[in-house]
Amino acid sequence: MLTPSLILSKNHCTTYQTMSLHVKARCEVYPRTQDVKRFIVPDDKVPWSVDFPEYDPIDYTSKSVASQPVWADSPDPATITFNCIDKSCNSDRRSNEGNYQVINGCPRNPRGRTGCKGRGTLGKWGPNHAADPIVTRWQRDSNNEIVKQDGKPVLEFVAVQRRDNGEWALPGGMVDAGENRTATLTREFGEEALNSIDATPERKAQIQKLLTEFFKNGKTIYKGYVDDPRNTDNAWMETKAMNFHDEQGTSVGDDAADVKWMPIHKGLKLYASHIDFIRRTVENHGAYW
Ligand code: RP5
DSSP states (O other): OOOHHHHHHHHTTOOOOOOSSOSGGGOSBOTTOSSOBOOOOOGGGOSTTSOOTTOOOEEEEOHHHHTOOTTSOOSOGGGOOOSSEETTTTEEOOOTTOOOOEETTEEOOTTOOOSEEEEETOSSSEEEEEEEEEEEEEOBOTTSOBOEETTEEOEEEEEEEOTTTOOEEOSOEEOOTTOOHHHHHHHHIIIIISOGGGSOHHHHHHHHHHHHHHTTSOEEEEEEEOOOTTOOSSEEEEEEEEEEEOTTOOOOOOOOTTEEEEEOOTTOOOSTTHHHHHHHHHHHHTOOO
8 A cells, every 4th residue: 555655755756732931932033034033031021921011022024924915814903803713714713722812902922922023924813723744654674673772663754844944844834724634734745745736637636645545544642832933922823733653654765855754862853843743742652762
């Protein structure tokens, strides 16, 4: 049977709460800018419940978002109803963190201050929903034996290198309006890890069919806030991360430079909160960390 491992090797010759204190969402310089510097928020001043009278966050919404492309909200949040499914644009404005506060018409980041208000490069006021596929298999040696470290089997996962900052990440993406998360996972994995955007229509259909089958039986690893460097006080990333384990995955191929099976260990440096999702996956499989 064809599995994502096989497709990869063929195509690439070419209780969910976590991380209570966001860190990447307070990165000094806003991503993809040189001079948008966040107001510095010390750890103890992150919660909104802690007084911080001198707090004066920079106001930043990128030009591309402000010009209101189809995927972005109106510049005025007061026109939006939050904490519900917004039928006007088929957007899920609910948070997996529970109801968030809306102050003077503006949604408030449930994990606290970020040093930046506005939407940055995020299209939606409030939660911006994504989905992340964690596709795993066991690492195997040349005799096809599962590799062990400290007596525990080593897992590998499909990692992609992000174009915006070069960091390695899960091949996740934003949920489109009205799309269910399984459809997002399938589409994003096809596009980001299997290069289906450039595939012929026949190949695309084949990839879609295989992934739909493979992605039927995933395990939810995490659902909620992501400590993403694009987050602001009024717009933030949330995701549903699901693990799809390819128990028999045996094929090893020449991966493309920007997609690979990455052996898992605790020293990995990954985008946003992705290392946290990987750690949870490792725990589920009793694998090496
Ligand atoms: C992260 O951003 C999510 O975990 C997901 O991996 C990603 C989605 O954003 P894009 O890759 O579409 O920019 O917060």
